[in-house]
Amino acid sequence: MYLTVNGLTKSFGELEVLKDINLTIEKGKVLSIIGPSGSGKTTLLRCLNALEQPNEGTFSFHDSFNLDFSNKIHKRDVLKLRRKSGMVFQSYNLFPHKTALENVTEGPIIVQRGKKEEEQNRAIELLTKVGLKDKANLYPNQLSGGQQQRVGIARALAIKPELMLFDEPTSALDPELIGEVLSVIKDLVKENWTMVVVTHELQFAEQVSDEVLFMDEGYIVEQGPPSQVLKEPKEERTKQFLKRIL
Ligand code: ADP
Numbered sequence: 001m002y003l004t005v006n007g008l009t010k011s012f013g014e015l016e017v018l019k020d021i022n023l024t025i026e027k028g029k030v031l032s033i034i035g036p037s038g039s040g041k042t043t044l045l046r047c048l049n050a051l052e053q054p055n056e057g058t059f060s061f062h063d064s065f066n067l068d069f070s071n072k073i074h075k076r077d078v079l080k081l082r083r084k085s086g087m088v089f090q091s092y093n094l095f096p097h098k099t100a101l102e103n104v105t106e107g108p109i110i111v112q113r114g115k116k117e118e119e120q121n122r123a124i125e126l127l128t129k130v131g132l133k134d135k136a137n138l139y140p141n142q143l144s145g146g147q148q149q150r151v152g153i154a155r156a157l158a159i160k161p162e163l164m165l166f167d168e169p170t171s172a173l174d175p176e177l178i179g180e181v182l183s184v185i186k187d188l189v190k191e192n193w194t195m196v197v198v199t200h201e202l203q204f205a206e207q208v209s210d211e212v213l214f215m216d217e218g219y220i221v222e223q224g225p226p227s228q229v230l231k232e233p234k235e236e237r238t239k240q241f242l243k244r245i246l
Contacts, residue, residue: 002027002194003048003163008057008069010043017043019218021057025163025211028192032205032226035215036241041198042090044215045167048196049085050078062162085163086156091172092148094140100127100151101136107159119158126154130184146177150184157188164188166197202245206230214238 003025010018017040025031033041046052047069048059054069061084067077094103104123108114127136130150140148149169156164166185170178182204188195189208199205205212205226212229214222214237222235233239 002062004060005048006058008047008054010047010052010054017218018047018054021220023213023220025194025196027194029210030189030195030197030208032209032212033196033198033215034200034202034205034212039215040218041215042167045165045196045198049087049165050081083159084161085165086159086161088149088152088156088164088166088169090168092140092152094148094151096140099137099139100132100143103151104154104158107155123154123158126157127151130154144177145173146180149173149181153184162194164193164195166195166199168198168200171200200245202230214241216241
């Protein structure tokens with residue numbers, strides 16, 4: 001098992017947002033998380049990256065890194081976890097006053113203290129990979145949403161993560177820009193990255209996922225291969241959800 005989460009819970013005040021979440025991800029596999037708005041998908045992803053502190057549960061990564069969420073996560077472990085996982089946000093979260101290139105080099109140079117020239121060369125490689133070599137010196141407001149999100153993906157890759165987390169990476173995009181971002185993510189799937197993807201793009205989830213997890217009201221209602229969860233769901237709630245959005 002590459003990554004295992006057991007008994008994870010998360011509340012915001014009185015509101016219980018995640019209830020007894022158990023999941024495992026194998027190395028090189030893609031797990032997609034689907035479910036209605038407000039079901040806890042983003043919160044779960046943020047817990048995996050320590051952007052939220054869960055209330056309870058355990059987390060183990062690669063058998064080398066174990067956390068018990070009942071205790072406050074130590075700053076050192078937060079940093080360790082973030083170095084292992086690259087997060088791609090719904091709203092890109094780029095630094096507006098930095099160029100595409102600087103956005104990509106920020107993590108490796110400032111946080112990981114990489115050598116400037118080496119990291120700049122690597123950033124160019126990553127921007128080339130996402131089709132944006134010629135946009136390296138432009139600022140986010142000079143780029144389309146799809147281009148900004150591709151910078152966001154290059155930035156997440158720049159820290160050399162072991163796990164990539166995508167939080168509805170195309171939901172802020174105009175329909176005609178969704179394809180270019182999904183195509184970059186599909187390239188990463190071919191390279192066997194381990195990935196967790198929160199998405200509303202069911203066709204995409206079906207194409208790329210090894211496993212699909214359906215969440216509702218803070219619970220994992222159903223999980224399994226896409227052919228089962230998306231095509232022949234067992235649970236009534238999954239059936240209703242799919243009927244609504246297809
Ligand atoms: P999803 O990604 O499935 O739409 P979220 O994880 O964003 O769901 O949200 C789950 C629930 O948690 C929602 O009811 C939302 O309002 C609530 N929530 C999320 N973040 C916070 C927060 N920082 N403070 C309070 N409530 C929150």
